[in-house]
Amino acid sequence: MQVPPYPASSSPRRPRRATSALAIVTAAVVAMPVIAVVWIAFQGGDDTWRHVASTVIPRASLRTLQLLGLTGLVCAIVGTLTAWLVTSYEFPMRSMLSVMLVLPLAIPSYLAAYAFGEFMDFTGPLQTAFRAAFGFQSSREYWFPDIRSMGGAVLVLSSVLYPYVYLACRSMFLMQGRAAADVARTLGASPARVFWRIQIPMARPAIMIGLTLVTMETLNDIGAVQFLGINTLTFSVYDTWLNRGSLSGAAQIAAVMLGIVALLIWLEQAARRSQRFSTNRTTGAVHDVVRTRLIGVAAAGATAFCLVPVVTGFAIPVVILGGFASRRLGDYLDPRLLDALWNSLVVSSLTAMIAVLFGLVLAYSIRNDRSSGATMAGRIASLGYGVPGTVLAIGVLIPMAGFDNAVDGFLRSNVGISTGLLLSGSGAAIVYACTARFMTMAEGTLEAGFHKLSPHLDMAARTLGRNQRQTLATILLPNLGPALMTAALMVFIETMKELSATMLLRPFNFNTLATLVYEDASRARIEDASVAAMIIILAGLIPVLIVSRSLDRQR
DSSP states (O other), rough: OOOOOOGGGGGHHHHHHHHHHHHHHHHHHHHHHHHHHHHHHHHEEEEEEEIIIIIIIIHHHHHHHHHHHHHHHHHHHHHHHHHHHHHHHEOHHHHHHHTTTGGGGGGOOOHHHHHHHHSTTTTTTTHHHHHHHHHHHHHGSSSOOOOSSHHHHHHHHHHHHHHHHHHHHHHHHHOOOHHHHHHHTTTTHHHHIIIIIIIHHHHHHHHHHHHHHOOOOOOOOHHHHHHTTTTOOHHHIIIIISSOOHHHHHHHHHHHHHHHHHHHHHHHHHHHHOOOOOOOOOOOSSSSOEEOOOOOHHHHHHHHHHHHIIIIIIHHHHHHHHHHHHGGOOOOOHHHHHHHHHHHHHHHHHHHHHHHHHHHHHHHHHOOOSSEEEEEEEHHHHHGGGHHHHHHHHHHHHHHHHHHHHHHHHHHHHHOOOOOEEEEEEEEHHHHHHHHHHHHHHHHHHHHHHHHHHHHHHHHHHHHHHHHHIIIIIIIIHHTHHHHHHHHHHHHHHHHOOOOHHHOOOTTOOOOOHHHHHHHHTTTTTHHHHHHHHHHHHHHHHHHHHHHHHHHHHH
16 A cells, blocks of 8 residues: 655654754743853953852852752651651551651741741740750750751751652652562571662662752752851852842852752762663562561651651641641731732743643654754753752843843834833743743653653554644643643642742732742741741642652552
């Protein structure tokens, strides 16, 4: 049977080229803020650079590296051990804890810092109980750890960020099955030796992925470190730009942060490249859900070890902030809160729609065109998540301000009309920054959805006379509905929680829920911020529950 040739208008190469071109344009839009930051940094002059390099960067870099290292170490220990316990052993509350260990992801780090500040304050429940137990009357009679310290920052950040390591390691342990561990046990290895010599090396790529996410989130944080008094590079960008009025100096600090991000990404890829362990299930004879039952002290210890991160990362913030919010029910109708909620919904919805559209272009170009151009575009666009929000804020503001000034100058000289700041004076700058930062989530979710659709669907549709556009619209997109909804929801929630970029790019008298909480907390009015904080936490629970459900399906 002779297959008729494609009509000239429907040549398969033209749609592929168009899709690849769209992917490259999308990657360029995401990469523009990073290029702008580097350009501004080099425009600052030698005097600015010498001042920043001698007075700001050394101390801030040392604090930042110390915070990254300690937080990563704690997250690696807690995340790996809890994942190993819930997947390898049976103990009281195991099923419930396996889900609850993900819950701290719903708590933004700045909310956790505010809650811990109240919890460990002199008038808070912890010190109050401590004084009642030992009969102390004032703080001069005893010593108590200060939450506003490096140790306090590590405690707060690791309490809410360890689930990144936990999720990656739990998925890896589920994929490993029990075959390798059982073979080692038959050869006389103890459970501890199996863990250190077999399971940890096989899970090393997952640990590195989780730690990369932890360090990027730690580097992006500004609300928690400012509240706890830790002068990191992220806070230095904010302080140099707004408080000292030096945009070029802030851009130079941001360029240093870009170097740290690039180093982290390179280390993560190098660590995974050196692995040669197979993570596939090696046999179907051993069922993965068979776990070793713990009894006595071992069972109690496993339960306690898995319960402590849930208490510190989720229960304490929810109890403290929820307790304040329950006493301020009238604030739910406060005009400030309603305006901030509306702004958050608008900005998050626009960001979700644009990010999903751009992510769909990238994911479909990778599926449809395996050329190096499409693959490189996807990699460039995925770098946005690793760029801290303060860095993106600088890179977004300058191109938008330049565009606004150009439009305003042209209309002034030709029409006599002043447009003002069309983009940089509105929420569009926030949408742009959040789209660049969170588009990786949308693209990754949609690419995973495309992987579940067989390429034979495209081929079958083409043999039935559908062109590429019709195949996408009538075959692929309807089957991609769950992935589209999940991607939009995750970007929506992350945008609602975003503080760093929103705080720097918001116009005057423009608040989102995150900036409203930040303003009240910076004035030591945590109770006033509690209602908005609880709305953010409740919204953040939605993607966390989706992740937990996907893990249950995987199991």
